[in-house]
Amino acid sequence: MKSARNTLPDEPANDVTGGVDWARDDHAVSVVNARGREIDRCTVEHTVAGLRDLIGMLRRNGVGEVAIERPDGPVVDTLLQAGITVVVISPNQVKNLRSRYGSAGNKDDRFDAFVLADTLRTDRARLAPLTPDSPATIALRRTCRARKDLVEHRVAVTNQLRAHLRNTFPGPIGLFSELDSPISRAFLTRFDTQDRADWLSPKRLAAWLTSVGYPGGKDPAVLHAHLTTAPRGATGPNATTNAHITHALLTVLTTLIDQIKTLTDQIAAQLTDHTDSHIFTSLPRSGTVRAARLLTEIGDCRARYPTPEALACLAGAAPSTRQSGKHKTVGFRWACDKQLRNAVTDFAADSRHANPWAANLYQQARTRGHDHPHAVRILARAWLYIIWHCWQNNTPYDPTQHQALQRLLNPNQHQAA
Template sequence: MSTTSGEPQDGTLISKKRIGDDPAGFTALTELLTAAGDTAEDPIPVAIETPRGLMVAAIRATGRPVYAINPMAVARYRERHTVARAKSDHADAMTLANILRVDAHMHRLIPADAELTEAIAVLARAQQDAVWRRTKASNELRSLLREFHPVFLAAFADKSATNLAKPEARAILAIAATPATAAKLTRARVTAALRRAGRKRGIEALAEDIVDKLRRPGLRQPDQVEKAMGRQALALLATLDAACTGADDLEQAAAEEFRKHPDHAIITSFPGLADLTGARVLAEIGDDRRRFADARALKAYAGTAPVTRASGRSISITFRRIKNDRLAAAGWVWGFSAAANTGPAREHYLRRRAHGDRHSAALRHLVNKMLGQLFYCLQNGQEFDPAKAFGQPITTTPEPVAA
């Protein structure tokens, strides 16, 4: 940690000290800032490379302005003073202090979101992480079953793929981890497993169908290899069960907190935004109305606004790669849901498809448009109005949305 002088602003080092991420370290920080001229009326701004953590929360609670500087930006600033690529905590602290001294106007304060919004962000991001872990665990388990137990995958195949995250599939796999055990299953055991999984209707018919499919002949691994793979499958199944349970519990918790937020009615008034997706969007954009200067800034943050590169006579327009990945993922789900249902949003999607856009480009254009509308509605406290947002609907022949 380093502090530089403010009168005159010549970047002279006033003091430096190494502190810990604990109460003693926070006390040392406040004492150092006070000695440097920090007051309640004119607090000294703090630059740090992370927007979260206990130290950041403690500093923000004191009312001091906090700037979270991207580590890549810090590295570029460091290269202005040395090309040796030397790195140390002291040099990084000096770089952060000089960033605020010289270019504070080029950086933004950490958004002043409400406590409820920060809680929603924690739950929504955790739920999104759980979903990604669930997908990863499901893919790993499917890959393993394809090597030694393809009959099970075929038994639970839905159209072209097997959803191993379904409770019924996980319950049956727990008692049929190998082709040998699957072939010996009785209808009674399968029925009991389906009931434990929460199945309410059509249990007897489904159990009979599953037993018949699991008894179909197929290629087999050697016995000892098959048993070993079965143990591995059960281990992956335990990981998948935990991810599914976590995703479901966090989804409910995030939705409950989101319903308490004042922006809930505005966000969920948009087509394609329900409690979970709306909570994910709110978690990333926050409720600090000063966070984004305009709608274009929000669109760039979400990655829906294109990037124009101009050099001489060469001009190229490409999609944005640097973005908030969580908001971009939520935007994809938002756009797909909005375009799949009848309404102005789908009409706009079809218009872009007729214009020549591919599926992903049309969805991105739709989300880009709705993000601008969301920015306006949040700034003005208005709910979504399809007539104002999309104008007069067009007449077109519906076509299925590509997966």
């Protein structure tokens, strides 16, 4: 199937177009007529009164369409609520479009607002109006991205703790499977210096592990041997001083882990209530967080991606081809939605552990000499074609209807057919 795409009318309303260059404290606005001449410009503050002035200026000039560089935020919300069509032109495109009007290519907010307005006038056939996602999708996207940011902070703090321990108390590094695991944090809270760890014997360590509910993944004698063979850490007053740093990092790390869990629970609740949850939770090993990230980064506006190729390109899963004369290169697609690519490749990389078709496709790519990231992008592109059709048809993924998977699972049956 092929989804219909939202398009702009051949001519803008009242033969005028607007452009808004978004900034932190104020926004430059430009209005261009049908001949490409700027008929009005102003700068509005990022306040309630400033946004009200923005709408008033656009209405005075009869502007019904505005080009802007980002698809969300208070300015976009204000424009949409005022009934003005919003068209998003990415910053990379604006950077390249500046050369139309001069060779200097200097960055200037007021000039960029004019470039946005004039591009909306001249390149209408290649632009599409912004269709915002539903409030449920937007809220879930913000929760997912906030959780992702906290996970990155957790990794950074864990690395900081590891670097600190490597210099002051190396024994706990590698003692348990993960340095940020509950048992590792409990151990460092109780035995935060080399002096306290020296008190331990295999028997005492076994008793302490039992008291904190350690599941027994490693023998206490092996753990004690790890502590005694590791390089010795600081002792005495120096160790006490360093222990304060250890506890500070542990406190930050524990807070991050607790808040990540809180957001994970919130994501699960929001995903359950979402109308498209059945599509993305049906994918192999999508779980809760992966399914929510895929849903929110793709969105719920079907017209945004009229073809699966459009979705694959924006996700950075399709290669970029450059050709000049007889010279042709196919390389990595740098210009894409980084959040979408991260969500899709994260899902694709793990799907091969549960889906034989995905595992086979990934292995074929590795056999052809592609490295792991490239093979994952190849698999991600294949998955996006499947996801796009499920998404457009509002149906969950069904392995029994996946013909390539069934041919792999039942080769004799398909040969006979």
